[in-house]
Amino acid sequence: MFELVSLSRTVISRSVRATHAFARRLLAELEADRGTEAGIVLALHGELGSGKTCFVQGLAKALDVTQGVTSPTFTLVNEYAGRRPLVHVDLYRVNGSESVGALGLEEYFDGPGVLALEWGEKAGALLPPDTVHVYFEALGIGGTHRKISIGCASPTAGLHPIAQVRPIA
Numbered sequence: 732m733f734e735l736v737s738l739s740r741t742v743i744s745r746s747v748r749a750t751h752a753f754a755r756r757l758l759a760e761l762e763a764d765r766g767t768e769a770g771i772v773l774a775l776h777g778e779l780g781s782g783k784t785c786f787v788q789g790l791a792k793a794l795d796v797t798q799g800v801t802s803p804t805f806t807l808v809n810e811y812a813g814r815r816p817l818v819h820v821d822l823y824r825v826n827g828s829e830s831v832g833a834l835g836l837e838e839y840f841d842g843p844g845v846l847a848l849e850w851g852e853k854a855g856a857l858l859p860p861d862t863v864h865v866y867f868e869a870l871g872i873g874g875t876h877r878k879i880s881i882g883c884a885s886p887t888a889g890l891h892p893i894a895q896v897r898p899i900a
């Protein structure tokens with residue numbers, strides 16, 4: 732699907748709290764690298780229940796969003812006010828590039844906020860080249876361990892500190 736550069740990082744989260752902490756750290760590192768003016772696009776990948784919405788809830792906390800973050804499975808796009816805007820999109824129920832195109836995501840791609848897209852792969856080529864891809868995987872059945880990996884789709888984009896930390900295991 733996406734051609735990952737070999738520079739990427741994997742962590743194991745053992746709890747919801749750890750996933751929230753990871754979201755905060757990733758955001759902080761991206762902001763340190765890109766500044767707080769530039770928009771950040773995160774494409775979140777992983778099966779149902781793998782922790783994508785939980786990660787966005789962590790982003791919301793880090794952005795001082797006071798409103799509760801719920802899954803936009805039916806609303807498709809939820810916007811929250813924080814120290815910078817957070818836009819949470821869920822493409823699970825959206826199929827085909829035309830339907831994704833009809834959501835007008837470009838407005839958010841160019842925006843100043845943080846845009847997190849669950850099932851982000853469905854946006855395919857619409858995603859900006861500096862999109863950071865985050866992959867979630869539940870380890871074991873019914874447990875709380877999640878493997879979370881970060882990668883960038885383009886070797887020229889997103890060569891930020893995060894991507895340079897350690898090679899994927």
Ligand SMILES: Nc1ncnc2c1ncn2[C@@H]1O[C@H](COP(=O)(O)OP(=O)(O)OP(=O)(O)O)[C@@H](O)[C@H]1O
Nearest residue numbers: 744745746747750779780781782783784785875877
């Ligand atoms: N380490 C962990 N990280 C994240 N979530 C965890 C973890 N351990 C347990 N969970 C639980 O797993 C579930 C993750 O659900 P979440 O809604 O975040 O998944 P999702 O990937 O957004 O699924 P969907 O594709 O259906 O939207 C939650 O019920 C959460 O409490």
Ligand SMILES: [Mg+2]
Nearest residue numbers: 783784802849
């Ligand atoms: Mg979700």
